[in-house]
Amino acid sequence: MTRFWRHAGLAAAFALALTGCGNDIRQSPLRLATAAVVDLVRPDTPSVDARAQLTPELIASAPVSILLVIQQQEDVGFTLLANSANLGVIEWRNTAGQSILRRDGIVAGTRGFGFDRMTTDVTGLIRALATGGADGVVRVNRIIDGAGVIEAHRFLCNVRLVGTETLTIYGRSYDTRTYTESCDGPGGRFTNRYWVEASGTIRRSVERITPELGDFEFVRLND
Amino acid sequence: MPRWTRAALFAVTFVAGGVAQAQIAGVRSINTYGVPGLIETPSAQMQPDAELTTSLTLLSNDIGRGQLAFQILPRVEGVFRYASVPDFLPRGNGEFTRTYDRSFDVRVQLLEEAGWRPAVTVGLQDFGGTGIYGAEYLVATKSFGDLTVSGGIGWGRLGGRGSFGNPLGVLDDRFDDRPGFDFGQGGDFSLDRLFRGDAALFAGVQYDVTDRLTFKVEYSPDEYRVEQARGRDIIDPETPLNFGVDYAIRPGIRLGLQAIQGTAVGLTFQFAANPRRAPLGSGLEETPRPVTLRPDFRENPEVWSRGWVANPAGPAAVRTALDAALAEADLELVATRLDATQAEIRFRNRRYTTESQAIGRAARAATAALPPSVETLILVPLNAVGTAGSAVILQRSDVERFENAPDGAAQILAASRRVDAVALPNEGLVTEPEAYPRFRWALGPYTATTTFDPDNPFRIDVGAQLSGRYQPAPGIVLDGAVRQKIAGNRDEYDRRSNSVLPRVRTNTYLFAKEDGPFIPYLTANYIFRPAPDFHGRLSAGLLETQFGGVSAEVLWKRDGSPLAIGAEVNRVRQREFDMAFGFRDLDATTAFVTGYYDHGNGFLSQLAVGRYLAGDEGATYALAREFANGWRIGAYATKTNVSSEEFGEGSFDKGISLRIPLAWMTGQQTQTGAGFTIQPLLRDGGARLNLRNRLYPLVRDQSAPDLSDDWGRFWR
Structure with missing residues (x-):
């Protein structure tokens, strides 16, 4: 159980880290790359010609x-x-x-x-x-x-x-x-x-x- | 541009670099060793300048080779190779085990193809490794429309089948014999074997059926002697003829299939990238604020009044407007010195890749906020720690005049002046109240990688990092971080160090085994300008993951000079493997004098001479090719007074470094990039501290030549 909760806690910490928070988060290359990919694959709001x-x-x-x-x-x-x-x-x-x-x-x-x-x-x-x-x-x-x-x-x-x-x-x-x-x-x-x-x-x-x-x-x- | 278009552009052209045709002009099909050629033999062709070719060849007999080839100059190509060969290393009981081998090639094109003249290239294959793939060659290639014919003479691995006495023997008897294959420590440049021993001929043709499909056939002199020596049975050649077919799946991505020596089948993936082919061009950042023009003096002389300076609220209102205008451009106003005709503006750029773009945007912001009487703009970009380099002095009327001029970037550069900001008076300089003290923190992911160790080409740890940075005043920085590994395989490396030197780096694997939270760095730094053209740094604390102590550095760098000279001295102690606050009983004093020289055209040399962590003394030479968009590809080698035997496998320290700016990939301005160093072997000889705040990389963008070389983005 301890092992399970340890791994669950680590996974949660990583998920939080990937999301990124703070007032200096722009410098993290992994976070920026993740954000760029999410931005690219996110469904676009249909724009009217x-x-x-x-x-x-x-x-x-x-x-x-x-x-x-x-x-x-x-x-x-x-x-x-x-x-x-x-x-x-x-x-x-x-x-x-x-x-x-x-x-x-x-x-x-x-x-x-x-x-x-x-x-x-x-x-x-x-x-x-x-x-x-x-x-x-x-x-x-x-x-x-x-x-x-x-x-x-x-x-x-x-x-x-x-x-x-x-x-x-x-x-x-x-x-x-x-x-x-x-x-x-x-x-x-x-x-x-x-x-x-x-x-x-x-x-x-x-x-x-x-x-x-x-x-x-x-x-x-x-x- | 709609997001789906950007996504498609990004996905399709990330590797190819923004081209629409089936193949990228000039990108050559490669052989199974990662260089332009047929199947096992090379051609004399070169890749486009700055091409970075990544390739992977997998053979049916379980041999694998990964290559990173860089077109250093239009006629010079370098290659790093990591190979995995099964059943190669003798165990001593008649059996063999797999080996992982690292090697380097270099190729120089002596003649370009022109008219009826073929291209001619000389190449050294695996000259900087163990020599498993060691070969030298002189090859000529001529294209006849879709048909390309190559033929040449080879030595070493390419001097096997049908070999004859070395024609170079007429020059010197030493060319007649090639020293035997010696696995040894590897890593030495095997100069005593180059172009030695018997030679043989090779030839082949390739035919481009379409612009995507290519057929190849060749006669290969490679008899795979090494793979059959000492009782090995890795491959049993049956024919000298090799056949291949090559298909371009997408621009820049090719897949090759080969029949090798009648006994093996190969599959080759080729990925092409080039710093010059940005997937999204020069970027997708938003249009800058236009220059705000002043009213005509003759029509509105009262607006040009200098009375605002005497008004008690005048300068404060101007500072507020300037702060807002700079913030709109994603720049931070730090300090100002205002008078009726000139304004000194100190600002921090945390977004733009090049200082010139930040200066251009700051200049336009200044025209929006400053009263018309201010004609001289003194723009001082500050670095990450708040110290200044050069101040760029512009006349506001030039900014107005050249904004949309066809050659506006060159004209505004010619009209600008630069002075060392240290020479500017401090009297009247008003620091923004929110500029200091300054605290920044972030919780985010981190990665730590190890590449091409003797057992695994790539290891990675990923985890979470909480970092903080406190700046009570310009140049004073207290920073630190705590990391928690979440997953990874760096702890699986388990080769106990056999080093005879103080184990300053070969215990790295023990640091990687830490599972709990650890402190990668925790330092106090003072970065300052002791005099014009000089920068200084004092650091103390946990300087890097493996060492803590004190560090001092001074750098001379004059604006406009291609040369810079630095000196540093460090007194450190190895940290405990848990990377908390404890130390082990291993002290070191290192000291270096380093010269940096900008050759122009993006080439930078760096020579450091001094004493390394293990107490050895010697020099490190690094050569890098850099691009204005932030790409950087370099190589380094260190030779100290440690013998090859004392150093251990690899013989001396060497490696390749690569940095890819994120802005190049995403089209959005950011100073962040992905960088890594391929260091084939981590040994104790020639080891240096991994300091975070070395001065040259911190300040070089703040003065010419870097500042002026990138000036093309001023109006961006």
Whole structure:
């Protein structure tokens, strides 16, 4: 009996220990690893795709700018709200802590998605879109590689005006000119697409973020 | 990203490292010895840089081999092997018993494959062990689309079947004969056998049927002489031809099946991991607070007023705001020195893997809390015990300007300055009331492992640990822990020590037999900055599980210098095996001078010269490859004035260390990692104290080059 209770006590102590308590529990690798695994296998709260929730009325009544993002690889749609601006770059952010940085409507960086793009030099692309297209436009994407070091990927891109299109987005129509940006470089080959209004506003775009994250589609819902 | 996606990403790509294709580019199929090759013979191919290949081969004749291979440089690979061979060691009565053997390989690619030129590699197999698998080779490999052809010349184990006189004999007669196999103590680098004796040729081809399926066939010169010598009957080769098939189950996970010498069947598992292929990229931590911009001075000059300093409540309100902003970034404000134009902010980072990310987040928090008149930010990250290293000085306008600049990380680094925080004035520094005294405690699990001992490759104890840490002031730390083992098998090791040296480590198994609660450590520490570029430490108490006493250390480390030099002296006594407060009658005084040198590109050398626990004198050299994400893979060797015979099995102390950061695996920022050392044999020669607070690992992140090398995460 003594032996039984000893083992029962030890098992209880271990269960308690695995749960972890105190004001310094973050440092235990076993507890952290256990928590990570539990977090991964725990049933997720079903999240509703933003595309199923958005309505023209909801968009019209929104007091802030909204960006619809569709992560094409996962076919997941979610919205981001304009959070801050600094020297021409607007940070769009959601409550999960993810964000997209856009300069003149073009992705300049991402945060919180894992295989993020840290920064982009899109000066040449902005100029090309404003002047009806150009060849040999330089784009530099910077990422933090798996080892934690900044890696710059330089691409040469051809920006072409390919036509016009009237977009209908939740009941509103927008006349746009469509551009493709075909890029080639040591970091791969991809084609982005932009739907640009006469004012210069990029109403919609499909842009490669990183090879691992694939293409994101962006739709500016208001403003 | 939805949780199921993260789970799937994690599960599928933990080993593979975040790739979607059937195979990872550049990862080579291995032979049964864990290196790129066919079945028993190697190829000249190399794995991708920094590849860590874990493999296990099980043969039908009950031979097992586990290997850990690391691509140290793009053209240099190192291997540690643990083998289990049945019926090998003679008992003396005509019977044999199983042996567990540890060995090392190194391979160097002399030529890369290019055009019509094949790759050429020279390799030493089992050169640092007993020599059971000892072989040397020169091999060439050429790929023709999906067909890869390899051929080479081998010595030792690869110089058996069809052998001929050593061509190197034309250089020196000593190459003609290979000294006999001598099991001995093992562990010596058998330089007198390298490329000696008869040589033989080997060749083979592999064909990639698909990007997952590979067929292999080879001619092997290995006659398994060792396995048949002295009456052993482990394997009886019937043919020199070996056949194999290899299938990639998932990216980074391969399964191989081999028919060996017409008499055995083998199964090989290959697991690929690479510090450069993080399963979740650069991390999933939340977006930082953006830089808060100040209003334009010309439009709002009154907001830029310096009057807040004179306001009795002004600085206190700023400190409160700063505390809150830093807390939002998971940083702890410890002390501040504020004036109208500059702010010194001392903070503690207990979350972020790199100091640069913590500094970046602290800078953004500062822009949210400080009045516009403050232009200069002096950010001082404190280490775990509360002492400072370098202070990073930033201009607030640079923080505002470079936040979203395409090359913002490099630009903010170029615009920053660093000074030793010791040089900063203490006058006006206000310590937060809750910063000290500080008490932290935790109840959690612990594990203790023993790897690759002579009877078992892996032993582990698991249990509960109650730990506490009290800091009455910066640099003063009283810490301790109590552990209770719940389950484990470390106590099953029962080889009585035969050491002729003072038994400073060979009694480890007696400590592992303790079933009751025990104290792994209980110490009082004073860590301080005696002068610019210098760090000091005094410790006393139960310093580690096996020794208690006093310890003193001083370290010179200048910001920006790749070199650091430390000196330590310890006077200790061995603890009782119950790891309570008692001591045994075994005293030791150890002292070392240690040089640390950062070679750049992630390579760190460490050379310690001095007196070890058993009274022996000598040196320990350690070389590690480190990655900015916290991965660390290293090897060390210690040679002292103890002879191989006095040292015992293994001949001298050596080992491999590995640390994998948890953040790399989970994508969440944490400073915690899983680390272990593979020390093939625990002997008394070359033994050092396992001190918890050695200065170099404690302070190295607080100054360049470590601080600036990791700067890419500043804007993360």
